[in-house]
Amino acid sequence: xxxxxxxxxxxxxxxxxxxxxxxxxxxxxxxxxxxxxxxxxxxxxxxxxxxxxxxxxxxxxxxxxxxxxxxxxxxxxxxxxxxxxxxxxxxxxxxxxxxxxxxxxxxxxxxx
Amino acid sequence: xxxxxxxxxxxxxxxxxxxxxxxxxxxxxxxxxxxxxxxxxxxxxxxxxxxxxxxxxxxxxxxxxxxxxxxxxxxxxxxxxxxxxxxxxxxxxxxxxxxxxxxxxxxxxxx
Numbered sequence: 716x717x718x719x720x721x722x723x724x725x726x727x728x729x730x731x732x733x734x735x736x737x738x739x740x741x742x743x744x745x746x747x748x749x750x751x752x753x754x755x756x757x758x759x760x761x762x763x764x765x766x767x768x769x770x771x772x773x774x775x776x777x778x779x780x781x782x783x784x785x786x787x788x789x790x791x792x793x794x795x796x797x798x799x800x801x802x803x804x805x806x807x808x809x810x811x812x813x814x815x816x817x818x819x820x821x822x823x824x825x826x827x
Numbered sequence: 828x829x830x831x832x833x834x835x836x837x838x839x840x841x842x843x844x845x846x847x848x849x850x851x852x853x854x855x856x857x858x859x860x861x862x863x864x865x866x867x868x869x870x871x872x873x874x875x876x877x878x879x880x881x882x883x884x885x886x887x888x889x890x891x892x893x894x895x896x897x898x899x900x901x902x903x904x905x906x907x908x909x910x911x912x913x914x915x916x917x918x919x920x921x922x923x924x925x926x927x928x929x930x931x932x933x934x935x936x937x938x
Contacts, residue, residue, distance in 0.1 A: 721870075746924060757831070757916075757928040765924070805870055814859040814878075814920040818870040 717742045721806050721819035727827050728793065728800060736791045736822045738806035745811040747789035751775060752803040752821075761804075764789055765811055793824060801825050829854045831919055833929035840907055841937050848902040848932050850917035855895045858920045862891050862902050865914045865931070874915075875902070907936045 719740045728734045740747065746765050750758040760773030764783040778797025783789055789808075793800045806819040830853045840846050850860070859878045863871040875884045875891040877900070883892040890903040904911060916931040 719870075748926075755930065757930045758918075760926075763924075803868075807871075809924070812922060812924050814924075815861065815873065815876050816871075816918070816926060817873065818863075820870040821868070823868065 719806055719808055719817060719819035721804075721822050723822060724820070726822055726824045728824060729827050731795045733792055733794050734824070736793070736804055736806075736824070738789045738791065738819060739787055740789075740806075740808045740817075740819075741787060742808055742817060743786070744808035744817070745786070746809045747783070748807040748809075748816070749773075749779075749781065749789070749791045750805045750807065752805055758805065761791065829857075829919060829921065829927040831917060831927050831929040833915075833917060833932050835932060836930065837933040837935075839935040839937060842907060842909060844907050844936075845903070845905050846907055846934070848904070848915050848934070850900040850902070850929055852898045852900075852919045852927070854919075854921075855898050856921065857895065858922055860891075860893055860900050861918045861920070862889075862900075863916045863918065865916060867914075871916065904934075907934075909936045909938050912936050 722737045748763040749761040762781045764770035780792045804822045807816045832851045861876045862874045865871050877884050877893040888905040893900045914931040914933045918926045918928045
């Protein structure tokens with residue numbers, strides 16, 4: 716079945732540590748996105764990528780980094796510079812300019 | 828900047844009732860509007876997508892309407908069931924690659 720796979724489902728970060736969230740899609744979509752979801756708030760865009768080897772900052776990119784070396788993969792690194800990383804992280808993909816988003820099942824990141 | 832609002836934030840209804848969820852947006856120059864369902868601790872599942880040229884879309888017991896001029900969309904759920912309990916989010920798109928989300932309506936259907 717085609718879809719978006721996020722791993723791990725739960726992740727714990729120690730202070731000063733960088734952690735990487737995985738996102739893989741087999742939908743052959745051009746565009747991939749990372750969103751952060753906090754309780755009671757809407758989804759906020761962290762980064763997005765239209766094509767391989769290119770990505771753009773979203774509204775809350777500080778403290779995060781991404782790479783897009785393959786069309787299928789768009790990992791997100793939460794760096795130690797992100798002081799409030801506890802949130803639910805969602806990866807999404809779409810055919811560029813189609814306007815239809817498909818989401819993964821999410822990763823819950825917590826701080827130890 | 829586009830702002831998307833969903834009111835109410837939470838709604839409880841008895842099983843079998845028909846209900847309407849609301850989504851409003853400030854900039855009517857949208858490309859399309861999408862309704863999603865989110866279960867606790869899960870990702871978003873697309874329910875319906877309405878293109879800017881369309882007035883409504885239907886899927887089973889769900890019907891979504893769009894009134895661009897007034898900046899409003901509604902999601903109608905017929906004959907609600909306990910399995911419909913979830914958070915429903917709407918998102919509007921400009922140019923097909925920039926999305927703005929509402930904060931969602933948490934629906935509880937009471938058996």
